[in-house]
Amino acid sequence: MYIYGGASAADHEKDTEKHTVFMKRIEAGEKIEADDWMPDEYRNALIKLISMHGISEIMGALPEKEWVPKAPSLKRKLGIMAKVQDEMGHGQLLLRVAEDLIKPYGKNRENIMQDLLNGKLKFHNVFHMPTKTWADAGIVGWLVDGAAIISQTNMLDASYGPYQRALQRICQEEVFHAQHGESIIMALAEGSNKQRDMLQEALDRWWSSLLMFFGPASATTTGSSKQEITTKYRIRKSSNEELRQAFLDKYLPRIFSLGLTVPDETIHYDEANKRWEYKQPDWNEFKKIISNNGPCSKQRLRLRDIAYENNRWVRQALAPQAVVS
Amino acid sequence: MTSHDGSNFYQEYEVFSKKNAKSPIQHQFSLLAPNDEMALNMAQENFMRRENVIDVWVVPRSQIRSMTSEERQLWTKRLDNKEYRTTKGYGYLRKKWREKEQGMLDEKEIMSWKEVKKL
Numbered sequence: 001m002y003i004y005g006g007a008s009a010a011d012h013e014k015d016t017e018k019h020t021v022f023m024k025r026i027e028a029g030e031k032i033e034a035d036d037w038m039p040d041e042y043r044n045a046l047i048k049l050i051s052m053h054g055i056s057e058i059m060g061a062l063p064e065k066e067w068v069p070k071a072p073s074l075k076r077k078l079g080i081m082a083k084v085q086d087e088m089g090h091g092q093l094l095l096r097v098a099e100d101l102i103k104p105y106g107k108n109r110e111n112i113m114q115d116l117l118n119g120k121l122k123f124h125n126v127f128h129m130p131t132k133t134w135a136d137a138g139i140v141g142w143l144v145d146g147a148a149i150i151s152q153t154n155m156l157d158a159s160y161g162p163y164q165r166a167l168q169r170i171c172q173e174e175v176f177h178a179q180h181g182e183s184i185i186m187a188l189a190e191g192s193n194k195q196r197d198m199l200q201e202a203l204d205r206w207w208s209s210l211l212m213f214f215g216p217a218s219a220t221t222t223g224s225s226k227q228e229i230t231t232k233y234r235i236r237k238s239s240n241e242e243l244r245q246a247f248l249d250k251y252l253p254r255i256f257s258l259g260l261t262v263p264d265e266t267i268h269y270d271e272a273n274k275r276w277e278y279k280q281p282d283w284n285e286f287k288k289i290i291s292n293n294g295p296c297s298k299q300r301l302r303l304r305d306i307a308y309e310n311n312r313w314v315r316q317a318l319a320p321q322a323v324v325s
Numbered sequence: 326m327t328s329h330d331g332s333n334f335y336q337e338y339e340v341f342s343k344k345n346a347k348s349p350i351q352h353q354f355s356l357l358a359p360n361d362e363m364a365l366n367m368a369q370e371n372f373m374r375r376e377n378v379i380d381v382w383v384v385p386r387s388q389i390r391s392m393t394s395e396e397r398q399l400w401t402k403r404l405d406n407k408e409y410r411t412t413k414g415y416g417y418l419r420k421k422w423r424e425k426e427q428g429m430l431d432e433k434e435i436m437s438w439k440e441v442k443k444l
Contacts, residue, residue: 036394082374089371096355109335109357166354169372318359319334 026234031161034100045229046160047101054094055116056124061087062303063127063296067137079180080137086173093166100162113308117301119292125212128294135188135202141181143206143251147213149174150247159234189258203255204263208281214244221283248276337386338364340371342378350382358383
């Protein structure tokens with residue numbers, strides 16, 4: 001008994017020592033690699049963040065691809081097709097990063113997909129929402145991707161090497177997505193009254209989802225928030241609210257410059273506090289949406305399931321040995 | 326990697342590519358694929374959608390002996406005491422030569438010597 005007790009105390013001391021070295025490394029701006037020692041809290045925060053990010057890229061590409069055959073011109077068709085392909089590519093990059101992190105737990109891609117389908121792994125609130133018209137596709141490209149760019153660029157210096165490298169590539173490609181979105185909404189904003197109305201309606205539909213995108217300002221709103229952990233470990237730099245304010249700073253002046261409005265008559269810039277004051281979205285609704293009870297949650301998960309089933313024959317044909325199921 | 330249907334379907338691959346004849350082969354990222362051919366296809370789809378490349382390598386990760394976490398720490402720290410092998414500390418020569426109306430043999434100067442005047 002004594003020996004075991006002694007050993008575990010020594011182990012604990014060793015871990016504390018490792019933890020100190022680890023914190024010094026990330027504070028010095030060093031990058032952590034997949035096979036480096038890391039605290040469980042760090043690994044688990046990364047797994048949650050990156051698998052959610054990766055799966056969201058794929059869950060976003062699935063409904064977006066529905067717009068490929070419906071795009072209004074060949075140029076738009078090619079543009080949105082390239083974007084959908086990028087999103088799937090981003091999903092692949094990020095899933096690889098997540099897979100290397102879950103490997104020590106004996107888990108793999110299969111587990112990630114199962115966690116998605118059984119509701120354990122969440123995907124971004126925006127991908128639970130319907131896209132009614134081509135203007136929605138434009139708003140998604142312009143503002144949903146805009147919000148994603150704000151949160152992704154905030155992690156370009158992330159302490160975890162593989163994620164940080166994936167984000168460099170992703171953010172470079174996001175430049176194309178941003179301009180693709182701008183181009184669509186610009187054509188509608190400068191188009192006929194019908195096109196302008198369509199754009200305004202889409203913006204009204206998406207506004208609260210865009211505010212929700214960054215998550216609640218503090219854990220007290222929804223009962224949980226990982227933002228303290230991710231900033232402590234230098235995965236990201238800013239808080240949810242700081243990111244939301246940055247988004248409003250960048251995009252609201254552009255929205256207003258096009259003669260568009262947002263469905264919030266109270267919104268204004270508070271000069272004294274240097275921040276936007278806005279009407280809070282319904283955070284109970286947010287909780288409902290991300291627990292797969294949003295307007296399109298089930299349908300989107302079904303899309304993922306169908307894509308997986310429809311491609312089963314490909315996996316079977318390529319398998320090195322006969323596959324049973 | 327074993328999938329739930331019991332097959333060892335996926336292998337981990339590391340992907341490398343080369344931009345042009347002069348550029349070094351560069352690590353891109355990793356991917357999962359059932360075989361070499363699919364890995365090559367996916368490498369192109371995942372990483373070379375816009376970029377021109379003249380060569381792509383896909384290597385099963387199991388075939389790469391990379392450094393361990395400990396080895397990386399040792400090797401990067403080792404470079405701390407190698408300054409005597411570099412030009413650091415010789416910068417004062419620039420001023421000396423200038424006084425003599427001459428230029429210093431720096432990297433730019435020496436690399437320019439590859440072009441020799443034709444007779």
